[in-house]
Every structure is written in structure tokens, then in C-alpha cells.
Amino acid sequence: MKYSLWPFITVAVATVIIYGSRRFREVAQRLILPLAALAIFVSAWQFGCDLKKYELRSPDGTIRLLEVFPxxxxxxxxxxxxxxxxxxxxxxxxxxYRVAIGFGLAVLIGIPVGLTMGWGARTFRALNPLVQGLRPISPIAWIPIAILWFGVEDASAIFLIFLASLFPIVTGSFTAVHTIPSVYVRSARNFGLRRFELLRYVIFPASLPQIITALRLALGIAWMVIVAAEMIAVQSGLGYVITDARNGNNYARVCGAMVCLGALGVFLDYAIRQLQRLDEVRWGFSKV
Amino acid sequence: MGDATQNDSKVVVRGLGKVFERKGDGLVVLDQVDLTIAAGEFVCLLGPSGCGKSTLLNIIGGFEKPTVGSVTIDGAPVVGPDPRRVFVFQEYGVFPWASVWDNIAIGLRHLPRAERDARIHRYVELIGLEGFEKTYSSELSGGMRQRVAVARALAVSPDVILMDEPLGALDSLTRFQMRTEILRLWQKERMTILFVTHDVDESVQLADRVVVMSPRPGRIAAVVPIDMPHPRELGSPAYAALKTKLYELLSVTHAV
Known part of the structure; x- marks a missing residue:
């Protein structure tokens, strides 16, 4: 139980700091509160491990208690x-690497397709049922097909990531076009903008904030799917580490890989969120 | 009906009617509207909300098709939106993703660079936004944004500017400043202005003629010439009398 003590100390310290001093309140809330939450989580984890142990009998008769969970x-x-x-x-x-290639391809194809669907009523009518029908199929369901097409290779995992990111990007892009306030399109037409000019000066910039939100969503999904893809379709990567460690009964490594997946996911989300700070899209994210 | 003389008429609306289809029956929004506007004239369309004044403006702008009747500008029928007659929306329509400069440039994109830059400079100066050229319009105040909308419209040298309650979203002080601003620009450029409003004071201060509309179906109830030189004395008895007259016309048309 000794591991389980320090989180409570952290929480106590946090409470004292938060209520003790107004000056530190800002810093405290930003640092201590998340740390305290993390500490509670870790202590619950530790508590869970202590709860379920199994007895290991040595030949000499001594009994050692071992944790089941890492x-x-x-x-x-x-x-x-x-x-x-x-x-x-x-x-x-x-x-x-796999996420970068698969996601990158999905961006290159998904945004133009989504914009075309959003702007062209006929394209939308033609493609939307297909897109809506393919979208709910979990990328994981494609794994057998991917292996059939590409073998147990990088290409399989990349294809799965591509599929996982494509539909949120396409859907996000055409929804973005559909929700452009008509006053912008009317103004643009008034100034004689047609076709490509309309797309370049109005449709694309007006949709960009929502497209960026869709990219953020898609990247999150891609990062979740990479694990499943690598568990089955390839022999490397963090997803593969999890299957491999499980097969070797190394559950600490399974958890280690999970921690990495979480940390890298946070990093990826942070990285893509930086797009929201571009001058061209700031209007879409802050109401000043 | 106080029409301008035939030879300098700019916008001619004849027998215009608009019916919006609803389930089963139709809603008559405009009925038998006849209106002639002279070149360089400032006309206000005044009426309560729902009287079809915005619909009329949208038809003149080419954004909507009339059910019956015709609109001609310089003798040519209106078939769609055209940079020669620019619409200024209540919600501005200024692009938030573009700077003041790029917003004004939007209608000038086919001009040679030097000429385009000179024009943008001129209109930025005209609306008093020097120093804000690189500012994104999302960072501007409502009044500044509306000035950009006006500058963007003026920059393409349109014959006609159609304004749909352009000051409706502004606070009263900014509204007041913008009225003076619009008058100043109009006196300088002398384009034809059709200005939709439900504000009696606004129409008396701005217009050469006020066209009073009655609702359901939208008809022209009266045309009131405002024969006062600019700048108008807002406290003068004549000004007050005109306001009273318009209020009476509006309440009469309400009662019908």
C-alpha cells in the first residue's frame, strides 16, 4: 500500500496551495490540479494491482505474492x-511514418473530393450514398481485405489509415461548404467570381476552419486505428509491440506501449491544433 | 408617381410581382410594383419588416427572379448579379478570412497591378481605414467592417449600389456616423443608391425620395420627395414635418 500514499499527499498539498494563496491560484490550477488527477489515476491503478495477486509456490515451500497486472x-x-x-x-x-503517409493521402484526396461534393449538387447526389455507406464500416473490418491486397506489408497499414482518415475529411469538407453563410457566396457572385475563382477566394477559405477541425478528428481516429492495423497487418510499430509483448507475456511492455500511444496522441493533436492559429483561419476559431 | 424624366432613368421596375410558393397556396410578397429611379438618385425603400422591400432589392440585384414584371437597368433586363450594381448586405458579406486590402481587391482582380493598388489605396483612404490594410476583417469593429463593405462596393465603380439595411446591425452612434459617411461618398461619386431601411429618420436624412411600402402584399403606398439640400438640418421644422408625414403613412399602411 506504500505506493498508494503519495497521491493523497499530492492532493492535500494541492488543496492547501489552492485555498491557501490567491497569488498561486492560477499556477496551481494549471499545474497542480492535472497532476493531482493523474496521481489519483495512478494510485487507483496501483490499488487495482494490489487487489488481485496470485500465489507462487516455490519447490521449497515458500509462497510469494505476485501481481497479475503490471x-x-x-x-x-x-x-x-x-x-x-x-x-x-x-x-x-x-x-x-504509416500515419503520415496514410493520413497525408487522405488529406490530398479527401479535401478536393469533399469540396467538390459540397459545391456540386450533382456530385453530392451521386457520391453521398456511397460515402455514407462506406463511412460506418470500421477500418478494422477492412484488415482482411487489406492483407489480401497488400500482404503483411506497410502498404496494408497505410491503406487502413487512409480509409480511417478519408471519410471524416470528406464529410467534414462537404459539410463545411454546405454551411458557408450564403451572404459570402452572394457577395462573391456579385463581384463576378465564378468557378475556380469562387473556389479559391471564397469556398476554400470559408470552409478552411471546419476542414481543419475535420483533420483534427481524422488524425485522432487514424492514431487509434494504427494500433489495430499494426497488431495484425504488419510486424513493426507500437501496435505490433502490444501483440508481441502479450504473446511474450510481458504485460508491463503492453502498458508501456499504451502510455506511449497516449503521449504521442497528445503530441499529434497539439501539432495539428497549431493549424488553427494561422491568420487565414483564426476568424473561425475565436469570436473576438 | 414622381418618376424621374424618362431620358435619365437608370432603374425601371414595371408591373413587378413576386409570389413565394408555400404548401398548396402562394404567399404574395410583391404586387404591382412600378418604380423608376434616375441616375445618381438616392432612393430609400421604407417599410415595416415583411413588406417585401428586401425581396424587391434582391430582384433588382439579380439574386432573385420576379414572378411577373420586369426590371431593366439602362434599358437592359436584369438576368443575374453583376459587378455594375453592387449589393451591400446587412451582415456585410465582408470576408473574415481576408484582410481589408484583399477584401477591397476582390472586385478588382482583373486590373493591372499598379492600377489595382492605386484604387485600393484610394478607397481605403476614402473610408478612413489607413493603417488597417493588413488587418483581417474579423478583427474590425462592426462599423469598420461595414465601411469595408461600402469601399469594396465603390471600388468597382458600380452605377448602382443596393443597400439592404446596411446600418441595421450597428449601434446608434456608429449608425449616425455611417449615414454621414455614406452621404459624403455619394456626393463625391454620384452613383445611384437604393437603400432599404425601416428607420424613418434614416430615410429622411439620406434620400432624395422615400418610397413607402405597405406589407402583405408588398405595394408602393406613397412616394415622398425630400427636397432639402445636404447637409440636412435634423432639428428643423421641415425635417420634423417630413418625419411626421412618413410615420403617418406607415401607421396608415399598417392599419390597412
């Missing part, structure tokens, strides 16, 4: 091992 500390140790033996870096790069 503890937070074991996970940290295993993470350290993954860093030093190079697997973490190698597999992170492998996963990131």
Missing part, C-alpha cells in the same frame, strides 16, 4: 528498457 512502476521500468534498447524509437518512427 504496476505503474513496472511499466515505467519497462518503458526505460524500451528506450535504451531502441525499440521505442524504431517503432514510434514506424507508426508515425
Amino acid at each position: 504496476t505503474p512502476w513496472q511499466t515505467v521500468v519497462e518503458l526505460g528498457r524500451m528506450v535504451t534498447d531502441g525499440t521505442l524509437l524504431r517503432y514510434t518512427v514506424a507508426s508515425m
Whole structure:
């Protein structure tokens, strides 16, 4: 139970700081509160591990209690091992590479397709039922097809990431066009803008904030799907680490990989959120 | 009906009617509207909301088709929106993703660069937004944004400017400043202005003629010439009398 004590100390310290001093309230709320929440989470994890142990009888008759689940500390140790033996870096790069290519392709194809569907009523009529029919099929359901087409190769995982990101991007893009206030389109037509000019000066910039939101959503989904893809369709990457470690009964490594997935997911989301700060789209994200 | 003489008439509306189809029956929005506007004239369309004044403006602008009747500008029928007659919307229609400069440039994109830049400079100066050229319009105040909308419209040298309650979304002080601003620009450029409003004071201060409309179906109830030189004395008895007259016309048309 000794691990389970320090989170409560953190919370106590947090409470004292938060209510004790107004000057530190801002800093405290930004730093201590999330740390306290994390501490409670970790202690609950530790508590769960303590709850379920199994007895290991040695031949000499001594009994040792072993955790079934990897503890937070074991996970940290295993993470350290993954860093030093190079697997973490190698597999992170492998996963990131697949997401980058698959997501990139989805952006290149999804935005033009979505904009065309949004602007062209006939294209929309033709393609929307197909898109809406394909969209609810989990990318994971495509794994057998992907392997059939591309084998147990990078291409399989990339294809799955592409599929996972494509539909949110297409849907987000045409919805963005559909919700452009008509006053902008009317103004543009009034000034004689047609076709390509209309697209370049009005349709695209007016949709961009919503498209960026769709990209953010799509990247989040892509990052979730990469694990499933790598568990089955390839022999490397963070998803593969999880299957491989499970097969080797190394559950600390499973948890270590999960922690990495979470951390990298936060990083990716932070990175793509930077797009919202571009001058051209700031109007869409803040009501000043 | 106080029409301008035939030879300098700019906008001619004849026997115009508009019916919006609803389930089963039709809603008559405009009925038998005849109106002739002279070149360089400032006409206000005054009426309560729902009297079809915005619909009339949209038809003149080419954004909507009439059910019956015709609109001609310089003798040619209106078939669609055209940069020669620019619409200024109540919600501005100024692009928030573009700077003041780029907003004004939108109608000038086919001009040679030097000429375009000179024009943009001129109109930025005209609306008093020097120093804000690179500012995104989303960062401007409502009044500044409306000035950009007006400058953007003026920059393409239109013959006709159609304004649909352009000051409706502004606070009263800014509204008041904008009225003076619009008058100043109009006196300088002498384009034809059709200005939709439900504000009696606004129409008396701005217009050469006030066209009073009655609702359901939208008809022209009266045309009141405002024969006062600019700048108008807002406290003068004549001004007050005209306001009273318009209020009476409006309440009479309400009662019908």
C-alpha cells in the first residue's frame, strides 16, 4: 500500500496551495490540479494491482505474492528498457511514418473530393450514398481485405489509415461548404467570381476552419486505428509491440506501449491544433 | 408617381410581382410594383419588416427572379448579379478570412497591378481605414467592417449600389456616423443608391425620395420627395414635418 500514499499527499498539498494563496491560484490550477488527477489515476491503478495477486509456490515451500497486472512502476521500468534498447524509437518512427503517409493521402484526396461534393449538387447526389455507406464500416473490418491486397506489408497499414482518415475529411469538407453563410457566396457572385475563382477566394477559405477541425478528428481516429492495423497487418510499430509483448507475456511492455500511444496522441493533436492559429483561419476559431 | 424624366432613368421596375410558393397556396410578397429611379438618385425603400422591400432589392440585384414584371437597368433586363450594381448586405458579406486590402481587391482582380493598388489605396483612404490594410476583417469593429463593405462596393465603380439595411446591425452612434459617411461618398461619386431601411429618420436624412411600402402584399403606398439640400438640418421644422408625414403613412399602411 506504500505506493498508494503519495497521491493523497499530492492532493492535500494541492488543496492547501489552492485555498491557501490567491497569488498561486492560477499556477496551481494549471499545474497542480492535472497532476493531482493523474496521481489519483495512478494510485487507483496501483490499488487495482494490489487487489488481485496470485500465489507462487516455490519447490521449497515458500509462497510469494505476485501481481497479475503490471504496476505503474513496472511499466515505467519497462518503458526505460524500451528506450535504451531502441525499440521505442524504431517503432514510434514506424507508426508515425504509416500515419503520415496514410493520413497525408487522405488529406490530398479527401479535401478536393469533399469540396467538390459540397459545391456540386450533382456530385453530392451521386457520391453521398456511397460515402455514407462506406463511412460506418470500421477500418478494422477492412484488415482482411487489406492483407489480401497488400500482404503483411506497410502498404496494408497505410491503406487502413487512409480509409480511417478519408471519410471524416470528406464529410467534414462537404459539410463545411454546405454551411458557408450564403451572404459570402452572394457577395462573391456579385463581384463576378465564378468557378475556380469562387473556389479559391471564397469556398476554400470559408470552409478552411471546419476542414481543419475535420483533420483534427481524422488524425485522432487514424492514431487509434494504427494500433489495430499494426497488431495484425504488419510486424513493426507500437501496435505490433502490444501483440508481441502479450504473446511474450510481458504485460508491463503492453502498458508501456499504451502510455506511449497516449503521449504521442497528445503530441499529434497539439501539432495539428497549431493549424488553427494561422491568420487565414483564426476568424473561425475565436469570436473576438 | 414622381418618376424621374424618362431620358435619365437608370432603374425601371414595371408591373413587378413576386409570389413565394408555400404548401398548396402562394404567399404574395410583391404586387404591382412600378418604380423608376434616375441616375445618381438616392432612393430609400421604407417599410415595416415583411413588406417585401428586401425581396424587391434582391430582384433588382439579380439574386432573385420576379414572378411577373420586369426590371431593366439602362434599358437592359436584369438576368443575374453583376459587378455594375453592387449589393451591400446587412451582415456585410465582408470576408473574415481576408484582410481589408484583399477584401477591397476582390472586385478588382482583373486590373493591372499598379492600377489595382492605386484604387485600393484610394478607397481605403476614402473610408478612413489607413493603417488597417493588413488587418483581417474579423478583427474590425462592426462599423469598420461595414465601411469595408461600402469601399469594396465603390471600388468597382458600380452605377448602382443596393443597400439592404446596411446600418441595421450597428449601434446608434456608429449608425449616425455611417449615414454621414455614406452621404459624403455619394456626393463625391454620384452613383445611384437604393437603400432599404425601416428607420424613418434614416430615410429622411439620406434620400432624395422615400418610397413607402405597405406589407402583405408588398405595394408602393406613397412616394415622398425630400427636397432639402445636404447637409440636412435634423432639428428643423421641415425635417420634423417630413418625419411626421412618413410615420403617418406607415401607421396608415399598417392599419390597412
